[in-house]
Every structure is written in structure tokens, then in C-alpha cells.
Amino acid sequence: MTSTLTAGALAAFAGLFIAQTAHADAIRVSMTVDNAYALFVGDRSAATTFVGSDGNWPSVESYNFNLARDAYLYVVTASDLSQAQGFLGQFENLTTGDKFYSQNPQWQVMATGLGPNAPYTGSTADLQLLSKEIQDANGGGNPSQGWRSFTAGGANGSSPWGAMAGIDALASWVWYAAGSCNPTNPTQGGCDAGEWLVFRIAVGATPENPIPDNPSTSTVPEPTSFAMAGLGLALAAALRRRKA
Numbered sequence: 001m002t003s004t005l006t007a008g009a010l011a012a013f014a015g016l017f018i019a020q021t022a023h024a025d026a027i028r029v030s031m032t033v034d035n036a037y038a039l040f041v042g043d044r045s046a047a048t049t050f051v052g053s054d055g056n057w058p059s060v061e062s063y064n065f066n067l068a069r070d071a072y073l074y075v076v077t078a079s080d081l082s083q084a085q086g087f088l089g090q091f092e093n094l095t096t097g098d099k100f101y102s103q104n105p106q107w108q109v110m111a112t113g114l115g116p117n118a119p120y121t122g123s124t125a126d127l128q129l130l131s132k133e134i135q136d137a138n139g140g141g142n143p144s145q146g147w148r149s150f151t152a153g154g155a156n157g158s159s160p161w162g163a164m165a166g167i168d169a170l171a172s173w174v175w176y177a178a179g180s181c182n183p184t185n186p187t188q189g190g191c192d193a194g195e196w197l198v199f200r201i202a203v204g205a206t207p208e209n210p211i212p213d214n215p216s217t218s219t220v221p222e223p224t225s226f227a228m229a230g231l232g233l234a235l236a237a238a239l240r241r242r243k244a
């Protein structure tokens with residue numbers, strides 16, 4: 001089929017692809033979890049890259065990325081089911097200037113109900129397990145019946161944690177209010193919300209469109225899709241072959 005296309009058309013498609021690959025936003029996420037988490041990058045239906053993990057709630061970790069608008073950040077987490085539990089964080093899109101705190105609707109959570117053996121590494125088995133749970137949640141067939149909202153507890157600085165440097169005072173500790181957790185403030189008192197849990201946020205999230213689950217109908221004006229990127233890649237490869 002490529003033989004019927006002109007070199008000019010191929011060059012136009014190749015240019016489109018190059019423009020898309022250059023369209024990445026500078027992202028900074030700063031967070032901590034009581035008690036532990038592992039951070040992954042992926043897309044809407046899979047975790048593809050393990051970034052790191054931390055099991056020390058008094059420390060705030062910051063991560064910087066250049067990510068496409070259709071990328072997602074996933075945070076696997078589990079508590080020790082004792083005293084308190086929570087996620088405190090902020091997501092900053094340094095390209096657009098947007099900032100979303102843990103209690104804002106851009107962040108979502110789901111419960112796997114699988115118990116203590118959460119995926120905390122970049123092994124193939126862990127990436128496959130997390131991706132399967134993401135897909136189950138996308139279809140609504142998991143214990144939390146899809147992706148849910150957090151319930152906010154105290155703001156940064158509140159007991160029992162105190163002030164966490166590196167995260168704004170406007171951010172609040174949050175957790176999923178389910179299972180044995182207090183429905184009005186699931187961060188206080190040891191409980192099990194159906195762990196392990198997964199948090200996520202879309203790089204393409206905006207104040208007006210918090211959960212851009214379907215990029216093709218999103219209000220975000222961006223043409224990128226996997227199909228278009230794949231077409232551009234194939235045509236760019238064809239162009240290279242023709243020039244060779």
C-alpha cells in the first residue's frame with residue numbers, strides 16, 4: 001500500500017509523528033504513603049515501567065518525568081493495618097502549570113482485595129499482575145467496582161504524622177473509605193480497605209477534565225492516539241526504506 005503514496009505524503013505523516021513524540025509534559029510528583037508504595041508509569045490499561053518504591057512514611061519522595069499526555073502514573077500501596085494509613089501527595093504538570101493534590105478528583109483509587117503480596121518490583125510477573133488488576137478495575141469487575149474517589153482526612157501537618165516538608169500545606173492525607181475503614185475518615189485507626197490498593201492519575205488530567213479516561217473524546221485538544229502514533233511510525237519506516 002505504501003507504494004501508492006507519494007514521498008510528500010509520507011514526509012507529512014512522518015512529520016506528524018515527530019511532532020507527537022515531541023509532545024511530552026514535564027511532570028513532578030511528590031508524595032509519601034503510610035506505610036509503603038511502589039510507583040509505576042504506564043498507559044490507561046497497563047503498567048509498563050517500574051520507577052521506585054519507598055517504605056518510610058516520614059520521608060517525602062519527588063520524581064520528575066517527561067511524559068506523553070496519554071501516560072498514567074500508578075501507585076501500588078499497602079498499609080500495616082495499624083494506627084493510621086494514608087497517601088499524601090501532589091502532582092505538578094510543569095508544562096501546563098496545573099497542580100493536583102491527593103484529595104483532588106484527578107487522583108483515583110481502586111482496591112484489589114488480594115491481600116499482602118502487592119507488586120513492588122519491576123519484574124515481569126509484577127508488571128503483569130498490576131496490569132491485570134488495572135484492566136479489571138477499568139472494566140468495573142474488581143472488589144471496588146472500578147476506580148473510586150479518595151476520602152480526605154487531615155491536611156498536611158495533622159496528627160499523627162506532623163508536617164511533611166516538600167508537600168504543600170494545602171494537600172490532605174487521603175485513603176479509600178471501604179472495608180473495615182472509618183467511612184468518614186479512613187486515615188485514622190488501623191483498618192483494611194481491601195488492600196492492596198492502587199492509586200492513579202492521568203498526565204492529561206486538567207481542572208476541567210479530571211479523568212480523561214477516553215482520550216478520543218477528551219476535551220484536551222490533542223491528536224495523539226496509539227493508532228496514529230503507530231501509523232506514523234510505520235510510514236516513517238517506509239519513508240526511510242524508500243530513501244535507502
Ligand SMILES: [Ca+2]
Binds near residue numbers: 054055060
Ligand atoms: Ca516516604
Ligand SMILES: [Ca+2]
Binds near residue numbers: 035079081083084
Ligand atoms: Ca499504618
